[in-house]
Amino acid sequence: MGHSAAVWDHRTAIEVTKDWNGIDQVVLRNPQGASARVSLHGGQVTSWRNEQGEELLFTSSKAIFKPPKAMRGGIPICFPQFGNCGSLEQHGFARNKLWTIDNNPPPLPPNDSHGKSFVDLLLKPSEEDLKGWPHSFEFRLRISLAADGVLTLISRIRNINGRPFSFSFAYHTYLSVSDISEVRIEGLETLDYLDNLCQRERFTEQGDAITFESEVSILLITTV
Ligand SMILES: O=P(O)(O)OC[C@H]1O[C@@H](O)[C@H](O)[C@@H](O)[C@@H]1O
Numbered sequence: 642m643g644h645s646a647a648v649w650d651h652r653t654a655i656e657v658t659k660d661w662n663g664i665d666q667v668v669l670r671n672p673q674g675a676s677a678r679v680s681l682h683g684g685q686v687t688s689w690r691n692e693q694g695e696e697l698l699f700t701s702s703k704a705i706f707k708p709p710k711a712m713r714g715g716i717p718i719c720f721p722q723f724g725n726c727g728s729l730e731q732h733g734f735a736r737n738k739l740w741t742i743d744n745n746p747p748p749l750p751p752n753d754s755h756g757k758s759f760v761d762l763l764l765k766p767s768e769e770d771l772k773g774w775p776h777s778f779e780f781r782l783r784i785s786l787a788a789d790g791v792l793t794l795i796s797r798i799r800n801i802n803g804r805p806f807s808f809s810f811a812y813h814t815y816l817s818v819s820d821i822s823e824v825r826i827e828g829l830e831t832l833d834y835l836d837n838l839c840q841r842e843r844f845t846e847q848g849d850a851i852t853f854e855s856e857v858s859i860l861l862i863t864t865v
Contacts, residue, residue, distance in 0.1 A: 680741075682739060683735065698814070
């Protein structure tokens, strides 16, 4: 009896097109019809659709889609600074830069690519960036879409000249929800938080989950 197996070639599952500003964007697809779109502007995922074609990420109708302004939507990459906790522009410069496709990245474990469509992006600091933040780095971002539609981002930040530096980093994901009053975030309610809407006053969450009855902008505090 013969056996057959579908071979999923990630190279044929990605497509490079232009976004609305003429900047390259990469479209990842899986065999079931799920997709993700990544702009080289900011290395930002701008769309993630399930196999029914439903968009899972939110983009504000007020988003400004023109570089060098970062777009409010999808998954902005905050680096090397989160928020305004430092001397750099809000959320750092990475989301405002043009990233490149890295065709020869250092290897990742085989599970991170097997059966997935993926792209590797690279950001290196420009001379201008080094004036504002004098640390040589390479930021590699692997974005992959699995057969079950799961989207994974893997970030690797390499210190190029060995002189120590510190940074903060975040995926500032905008999730699309149909009814915010139905959303509950469980497991974080025991953490203290800084409330951005109250001059960063520190509070302890009291409920059994985080819920949203009005605007919320909090920084949950955890220690590793
Ligand atoms: O408006 P930006 O710079 O894209 O940042 C998005 C949001 O980032 C959050 O971290 C801030 O708490 C918000 O105040 C801010 O609106």
